[in-house]
Amino acid sequence: MSADHLLVVAFGGPTPGCCKRHDPCPGEAHCFVSGIFGDNPARAARVAEVVEHYKALGGFSRFNEITEAQAHAVQAELARRGIKLGVTVGYDHWQPHIADKVVAMAEGGTREFVTLVMTPHQSSVSWDAYLRRVSEGLDKLPESGRPRWAGVCEPFWNKPGFIDALADRIASAAGKLGANLKSPETGLLLSAHAVPLPIVRTSQYTQQIAETAKLVAARLEAANWAVGYQSAPSDSKIEWTTPFIEHAMDRLKEAGAKQIVAAPIGFLCDNVEVLYDLGVEGREHAEKLGVEFAAAESVNTHPAFISMLADQVQAALAR
Amino acid sequence: MSFALEHEREAREFLAELRREISTHAGVGHSILGRMKTDPRSRFDFMVLAGQHFPLVGNFTRYMELLLLRAPSSEAKCWLAKVLVDEYGERSEGQDHAEHYQKFMHAAGHTPGQEDNVPLHPEVVNFIREHYRICIEEPFLVGLGALGPGHEWSIPAMFELAVAGLRKAGFAEKEIEYWTMHMDQDQDHGAWLEEALVGYCATPEQRSQIRRGALLSLDARERFWWGVTDKIVSEATRKNLPPGHSAASSEGQITLRQLRAKWRIEPKLIEDTTQESTS
Numbered sequence: 001m002s003a004d005h006l007l008v009v010a011f012g013g014p015t016p017g018c019c020k021r022h023d024p025c026p027g028e029a030h031c032f033v034s035g036i037f038g039d040n041p042a043r044a045a046r047v048a049e050v051v052e053h054y055k056a057l058g059g060f061s062r063f064n065e066i067t068e069a070q071a072h073a074v075q076a077e078l079a080r081r082g083i084k085l086g087v088t089v090g091y092d093h094w095q096p097h098i099a100d101k102v103v104a105m106a107e108g109g110t111r112e113f114v115t116l117v118m119t120p121h122q123s124s125v126s127w128d129a130y131l132r133r134v135s136e137g138l139d140k141l142p143e144s145g146r147p148r149w150a151g152v153c154e155p156f157w158n159k160p161g162f163i164d165a166l167a168d169r170i171a172s173a174a175g176k177l178g179a180n181l182k183s184p185e186t187g188l189l190l191s192a193h194a195v196p197l198p199i200v201r202t203s204q205y206t207q208q209i210a211e212t213a214k215l216v217a218a219r220l221e222a223a224n225w226a227v228g229y230q231s232a233p234s235d236s237k238i239e240w241t242t243p244f245i246e247h248a249m250d251r252l253k254e255a256g257a258k259q260i261v262a263a264p265i266g267f268l269c270d271n272v273e274v275l276y277d278l279g280v281e282g283r284e285h286a287e288k289l290g291v292e293f294a295a296a297e298s299v300n301t302h303p304a305f306i307s308m309l310a311d312q313v314q315a316a317l318a319r
Numbered sequence: 320m321s322f323a324l325e326h327e328r329e330a331r332e333f334l335a336e337l338r339r340e341i342s343t344h345a346g347v348g349h350s351i352l353g354r355m356k357t358d359p360r361s362r363f364d365f366m367v368l369a370g371q372h373f374p375l376v377g378n379f380t381r382y383m384e385l386l387l388l389r390a391p392s393s394e395a396k397c398w399l400a401k402v403l404v405d406e407y408g409e410r411s412e413g414q415d416h417a418e419h420y421q422k423f424m425h426a427a428g429h430t431p432g433q434e435d436n437v438p439l440h441p442e443v444v445n446f447i448r449e450h451y452r453i454c455i456e457e458p459f460l461v462g463l464g465a466l467g468p469g470h471e472w473s474i475p476a477m478f479e480l481a482v483a484g485l486r487k488a489g490f491a492e493k494e495i496e497y498w499t500m501h502m503d504q505d506q507d508h509g510a511w512l513e514e515a516l517v518g519y520c521a522t523p524e525q526r527s528q529i530r531r532g533a534l535l536s537l538d539a540r541e542r543f544w545w546g547v548t549d550k551i552v553s554e555a556t557r558k559n560l561p562p563g564h565s566a567a568s569s570e571g572q573i574t575l576r577q578l579r580a581k582w583r584i585e586p587k588l589i590e591d592t593t594q595e596s597t598s
Contacts (some may be wrong), residue, residue, distance in 0.1 A: 198441070202567040202569070
């Protein structure tokens with residue numbers, strides 16, 4: 001093992017502090033969302049729609065705060081195992097940006113690093129996009145000043161620690177409803193971000209989600225469960241992964257559900273998609289169906305999840 | 320108001336609404352284009368984009384030729400012929416658009432002679448297949464909607480964003496002439512088209528066919544841009560990390576050269592056997 005640093009890369013979410021892209025500042029949430037869709041009049045309506053979701057939850061996201069807590073928890077777990085690593089966190093869509101953090105890492109004396117990609121299921125628009133930012137950062141450095149990129153941690157969609165953490169979160173949420181997951185009267189909705197089919201065609205994204213869902217449902221001995229995809233842009237005219245969560249909830253009810261527990265298995269922290277698209281819109285749909293609803297917390301810093309991530313880093317260091 | 324004036328007013332209202340619908344379509348406003356100004360792309364990214372976009376450029380003329388054969392009037396033929404003359408190189412120093420595009424590809428890093436040996440994302444192949452299908456199998460006005468409004472009214476907006484990204488990536492004006500020239504020519508084509516289309520928007524059925532063609536083309540365009548996005552991000556991973564690190568696989572993807580060998584594109588002779596012979 002020669003790597004001295006762990007670079008954690010993730011999507012990112014808006015935090016207080018102007019990004020200085022626009023003058024006057026239209027607000028962090030606007031810059032974050034338009035940074036994803038692009039500053040393009042063609043998508044202005046969709047940008048405004050998503051910004052409203054952020055505003056409904058206070059205008060910011062806890063994504064970065066939680067991701068940093070996860071990274072430092074992994075660092076602490078590795079230290080407990082006798083492995084001392086520096087940790088840096090960077091984001092694809094918000095500051096601090098991944099490429100800038102790679103440069104800062106090099107300037108701080110890092111000689112060799114491994115990367116942990118904070119997404120449980122692999123598609124090019126998450127996994128590869130974040131890794132591309134790492135390359136961009138390295139390209140900004142003179143060849144002599146580039147730290148060695150020693151490797152990337154393996155993805156973890158089917159790792160027991162991830163499955164355990166998800167199952168534990170779901171059991172807690174079910175407990176709040178007094179729901180028995182082994183009964184068909186409790187529907188278990190396992191949600192992940194929708195992805196356009198052209199992206200899915202080349203990756204294992206949906207297969208990995210299906211496997212996570214199957215493992216979680218088996219661990220909980222859930223009798224009535226379904227995968228649902230969420231947060232597809234309303235202005236897209238093409239096919240995205242389906243069923244959307246509303247249809248998945250309809251099916252759970254048809255199969256006997258009187259209450260639904262929703263769990264974000266495709267997300268690692270309580271970001272706005274989890275809290276609004278699943279938590280708020282999912283609850284609204286449950287009300288329409290006349291069923292009780294509880295949303296499970298994301299894995300966030302669940303000890304089993306953190307321990308599993310530390311295993312992944314340790315394995316990458318050993319390769 | 321006379322019947323003719325009333326018809327023209329209705330037609331122009333329909334076309335104005337169609338223009339608005341096209342300008343807000345997610346294919347025109349795809350994030351890969353919308354982020355060109357704020358999220359600079361590298362020459363490598365444009366090399367990947369060019370490899371996927373070139374087959375569209377190379378096939379567009381053929382779609383037009385196929386549609387021209389089916390045009391029901393001289394007026395429609397005239398519009399298609401005027402655009403075709405540009406495509407053949409009339410206003411671009413005798414170089415057809417594919418040749419112009421190759422100049423850009425070489426500037427982006429493609430080896431001359433290897434332009435059609437790039438593995439294509441399935442959505443690139445689907446885009447081309449869908450446009451041949453539209454031009455061969457759909458009613459003429461669906462084809463006109465796809466190649467007319469679907470292309471000529473969307474390309475200036477899309478290319479304006481792409482050109483901003485190309486300039487940020489450091490391309491010289493000479494290297495991106497294909498893009499800038501197209502922005503100008505397609506403004507002309509779009510204006511000629513609007514005049515030609517007025518005559519074809521007399522009935523709800525005609526308007527519906529034109530709109531359907533435009534949206535079929537733009538839906539394929541949205542899928543195409545996602546395919547390009549997939550390629551750009553995954554090729555960067557493949558370039559910078561050992562095999563197996565990318566989330567996306569390019570296994571089984573065929574090249575333009577292989578596609579040409581595999582496809583036979585021709586207008587068909589359809590004989591109506593129910594007609595009696597005159598012998």
